[in-house]
Amino acid sequence: MAREARPRFVRRGEGEEGADQRTKNDALRFANKALRSESAMVDGRLLADFEAVLSGNAIYLPSFHCGSKDYAVLASLAAEMERAVRAESGGMVNWSKHLKHENPEFSETFHRVVKEMADYFDVEVYATRMNFYRDGTDWKPFHHDSHAYGGRAQREDFTMGASFGGSRELIFLHEPSGNTFTFPQNNGDVFAFTSEVNKRFKHGVPKAKSNNDPRFSIIAWGRRRTINSRNGAASNESSEKSDQTKASTEATKSHNELVTGNGEVSQLIRKFFEKQESLDSNDRRVSKRGAGPLKGKAPETSAKLALEVIHKIGERTYMELRTAARDFQLGHVPVKTFYARAYELCEGKTEIFMQLANYLPEETLRASLLRFHEDARVLDEPF
Helix, strand or coil, X not given: CCCCCCCCCCCCCCCCCCHHHHHCCCHHHHHHHHHCCHHHHCCHHHHHHHHHHHHHHEEEECCCCXXXXXXXXXXXXXXXXXXXXXXXXXXXXXXXXEEEEECCCCCHHHHHHHHHHHHHHCEEEEEEEEEEECCCCCEEEEECCCCCCCCHHHCCCEXXXXXXXXXXXXXXXXXXXXXXXXXXXXXXXXXXXXXXXXXXXEEEECCCCCCCCCEEEEEEEEEECECCCCCCCCCCCCCCECCCCCCCCHHHCCCCCCCCCCCHHHHHHHHHHHHHHXXXXXXXXXXXXXXXXXXXXXXXXXXXXXXHHHHHHCHXXXXXXXXXXXXXXXXXXXXXXXXXXXXXXXXXCHHHHHHHHCCCCCHHHHHHHHHHHHHHHHHCCCC
16 A cells, blocks of 8 residues: 655755655646647647746645645744734735735744745745635635836746645636636645746636635745746746846835734634644544554644644744754754754753654654654753
8 A cells, every 4th residue: 555645844855855746846737737628729829828837937836835734834824913913013904805914024934934935936025915815705816916016127027825724726717718727725835927927827716615714825926036947947048147126115015904803813723723633533533444554654743733832832933943853854954953952942841842753754864863862861861
C-alpha cells in the first residue's frame, strides 16, 4: 500500500528529497482542462492567449506555506485581526461580496507570509490586501487586476496570493471564448500570475455550495526584480534586473470600517477548528477499523495541538519555533543547535516542542531529533 504524504510542520526546501514537489508549478495540470473540447482546440484566439499560461506566466504551488492541515498561520491571522479590532486600529471593509483590509499593518503573520512569497518570486511589493471569506456565500466576481499601484512606466506586473483555512476555487475565465480553468486554493497553497495572464484572462472566486468554511486570502501586487523560472520567464527571456523603482502607494491607504469588531472572525475560525477536529477524529476511527498503521507514518496534524502550543508559548514564539524547525529541516543547523533553540523558546519545557517533532516531514531528521532528545534526557544536559 502506498504511504500517504505526511502533514508538514515546516515547509520542505530546495535541495531536499522531495523538495521539487513543493516548488513545482502545478498550474498546467489544471489549466489544460480549458483545451479539452474540440471547439477549444480550434479556437485561434484562445490558443494564442493560452500561450501565456503555457509559457509559465501562471503559477500554482500547493502547500507552499504549510501542510494542508497545519492551521497555525490561520490561527495567528485570526488572533491578530481580533486584537486590532479591539484596539480600534484595524478592521475589514465590505468589498464586493467578501471582507477586505488594505495593507494591514497590524499583522506580523500577514507580513511574514507576504515576505516569503516576495522572496521566492523575487518581487518588489507595491500593495497588499487581506481578504476574509466568512463562508461559501462570500465570493469575488470575475475581474482583471487594475495594475494601478505604480506610475505608468513602473506599474506592477505580478500578482501573488496565499490561502489559509477552508478550500475554495480560483477560476480563470477567457471571456472571448467562455472557457475556464480552475486552481484549487487549499490551506497553505500559493497562486501567482503575470500581467500577460491578467490581460488575457479574468479571474474570480465563485460561491461554494458545499463549503461553509472560513478562509483568509493574502494578496500582494508588485514588480519582478528579475525575470526568472520561478516568476514566469519564457524561454526567450533573460534573468535581468528590472530598471523600475517602487512607486508611491499613498493612493492605496485604507479607510476601514469596523464591520467584524464583535469577534466574528475568531468565532468562525474556532468553529472551523472544531469541525476539523471532528473530521480528524472520524478519520482516525475509520483508520483503526481498517488496516493497521503504516510503519513510521506520522499521525495526522491536529489543529487542536497547534492552538494548544500557541496558547502555551504565544504566537510570536511559536512562529520563531517554526522558523528554527525550518532551518533544521533545510540542513542549515545541526540537531543540537535546533534542540537548544527550541529548549530556549519553550523555556525548558521539552514536551512542547517534542510533540511537534512528530510532524517534521523527513523521517531521518525526525528520528535524529528523537534520539538526541533521549540522549539529552539521559545525560541531563542543560541548554
